[in-house]
Amino acid sequence: MKDLLIRSATEADFNAMWDIFHTHVAEGETYAFEPGISREEGYDYWFAPRASTFVAVQTLAPHDRRGRERVLGMCKLQPNQVGRGAHVANASYMVSPYAQGVGIGHMLGEHSIGEARRLGYLAMQFNYVVSTNEVAIHLWKRLGFAIVGTLPKAYRHRRLGYVDAYVMYRLLDDPARWPLPEPAPEEDD
Known part of the structure; x- marks a missing residue:
């Protein structure tokens, strides 16, 4: 896609992010949020x-100095856990329904992997990939993620009822190169 x-x-x-978020949540097929989630909760x-x-x-008018843009998708990275689990990133992604199928999810996925490395994360984990979201599962596998766990009937799909959710994981670097953990403090006798 040009000018992306x-x-x-x-x-x-x-505002644009909320429109995308609210559309996906209302569909009830890929995210666990209830359709009535407030705008403030979405922002948070x-x-x-x-x-x-x-x-x-996407820049709407590349030669226009006003720099008008249209948001086509978004992602967020954060630690999957606190403390001793904070070296693993968690990420969420959404693409506008009007921009699906043109590679935006793939671009966001690649970008987030690079950003996770830049931010010092050593691995990435998706905690809750709905098993019927075949497009996302295919994309994450292409980007090196593997299904490492199945949560039986963990998602209440709007049309299909209870379906499985997957935990997907990938290392961002060879663990042999990871920094050594801090040694345990010595105890006094």
């Missing part, structure tokens, strides 16, 4: 304190 870039999200992007999700949030934008 991925950049850090700002508050000014949230995408702009959580420990999150790095990005948008894929």
Whole structure:
């Protein structure tokens, strides 16, 4: 897609992000949020304190100095756990229904892997990939993720009822190159 870039999200992007988020949540097929989630809760999700949030934008008029853009998708990275699990990133992604099938999800996925490495994460984990979301599962496998666990009937799909959800994982670097953990403090006798 022409004139597409991925950049850090700002508050000014949230109206467009909310439209994408609200559409996906209302479909009830890929995210666990209830359709009645408030705009404020949606904002808090995408702009959580420990999150790095990005948008894929298309410049509407590349020669126009006003720089008008259209948000086509978004992703956020954050630690999957606190403390001793914070070296593993977690990520969430959404692409506008009007921009699906043109590679935006793939671009966001590649970008987030690079950003996760840049931010010092050693691995990435998706905690809850709905098993019927075949497009996402195929994309994550192409980007090196593997299904490492199945949560039986963990997702209440709007049309299909209870379906499985997957945990997907990938290393971002060879564990042999990971920094050594801090040694345990010595105990006094």
